[in-house]
Amino acid sequence: MKKGVMRPGHVQIRVLDLEEAINHYVELMGLIETDRDDQGRVYLKAWTEVDKFSVVLREADQPGMDFMSFKCLSEEVLDLLQHELVDYGVEVEEVAAGELKGCGRRIRFQAPTGHNFELFATKEQTGRYGVGNHNPEAWPRDLKGMKAQRFDHCLLYGPNLDQTYALFRDVLGFDLCEQVMTPDGKRVAQFLTTSMKAHDIAFIDHPEPGKFHHASFFLETWEDVLRAGDLISMTDTSIDIGPTRHGITHGQTIYFFDPSGNRNEVFCGGDYFYPDHEPITWDADKLGKAIFYHDRQLNERFLTALT
Numbered sequence: 001m002k003k004g005v006m007r008p009g010h011v012q013i014r015v016l017d018l019e020e021a022i023n024h025y026v027e028l029m030g031l032i033e034t035d036r037d038d039q040g041r042v043y044l045k046a047w048t049e050v051d052k053f054s055v056v057l058r059e060a061d062q063p064g065m066d067f068m069s070f071k072c073l074s075e076e077v078l079d080l081l082q083h084e085l086v087d088y089g090v091e092v093e094e095v096a097a098g099e100l101k102g103c104g105r106r107i108r109f110q111a112p113t114g115h116n117f118e119l120f121a122t123k124e125q126t127g128r129y130g131v132g133n134h135n136p137e138a139w140p141r142d143l144k145g146m147k148a149q150r151f152d153h154c155l156l157y158g159p160n161l162d163q164t165y166a167l168f169r170d171v172l173g174f175d176l177c178e179q180v181m182t183p184d185g186k187r188v189a190q191f192l193t194t195s196m197k198a199h200d201i202a203f204i205d206h207p208e209p210g211k212f213h214h215a216s217f218f219l220e221t222w223e224d225v226l227r228a229g230d231l232i233s234m235t236d237t238s239i240d241i242g243p244t245r246h247g248i249t250h251g252q253t254i255y256f257f258d259p260s261g262n263r264n265e266v267f268c269g270g271d272y273f274y275p276d277h278e279p280i281t282w283d284a285d286k287l288g289k290a291i292f293y294h295d296r297q298l299n300e301r302f303l304t305a306l307t
C-alpha cells in the first residue's frame, strides 16, 4: 500500500576517475551536468526529470553505490516515515539539508541487505531540460549519446531478502511485483515498486552485503536500445549483454559498464503495476529465462561482476 514514497530520487555512484566517468555518463549516456560541490562531486540529471539531479558521481578508490534515495510526497510524509523507521527498530541518521546541493534533509538507513538508502522530500526543481513546462516541444535537440530519459531503478545484491522486503513493504509501502522462488520456498530475487513501474528497486540474494549490480535508465523505444548498442560499440565501451529482453518485467534491455566497472542498463518497455496485481512468480530453475528471455541462460558476469 502506498505511503507517500514517490519514486527513486537519486543514486550516488563511486567512480575511480571523475573525468572518465563524466565522459561516460554525459557524452555516452546523455545525462546533463547540473552542478558540482566542494567535495568534488558531480551532479547529473536525465532530461525528462523535473528535479535538479538524479545521479551523483563521487571519486573514490573503489567503485560501487554509496546510497540510493527515494523522494517522498512531502516533509510531513518524511517526518512520519522517519518515526515509523525508528519504531520498526531501524537506526536512522539525519543528513542536513544542503549536504547535497539543492536537496533538503535526508533520512538515511541501512537495509538488511547492507545497502544504504535515504528518504527526502525536497529538491530544487530545474524542470525538464530544454523544453520546460510551458508549451513544451517533444524533446530538446541538443541531447547527447543514448539520450537517457530518466533514472529508473537499481538492482542490488545482498543477504536477508525477506527482512528487506518486510521493511520496504511494512514501513515504506512498496509492493512486490515479481519474485523468483526456489522449490523449498526461498525468495532469491524480489522486484519492488512504489509506483506503476515494474520495479523501483530490486534485490537478488547474495551472501556478500551491500553489492551494486546496476543503475538503470529509461529509453523510449526498442530502436533507442539498439542505437545504444551501436554507441557502445562506437565508443569501445565494455558491454555485458544485449540488446535483448528480460523475462522478469519483460523490459527490452542492454547492459554495459562504466569505466570504473559499475554496470549500467538502458531499457524500454516493461510491465506495469497496480496495487491489486498479484506478484508474478518465476521458479528458480527458470532463472536464465527470467533474466535473459532469449538466451534462457545467465552469463557468468551477471552473477559475479558486482561493485
Ligand SMILES: [Fe+2]
Pocket (backbone or CB within 6 Å): 153, 154, 155, 214, 216, 265
Ligand atoms: Fe534493471
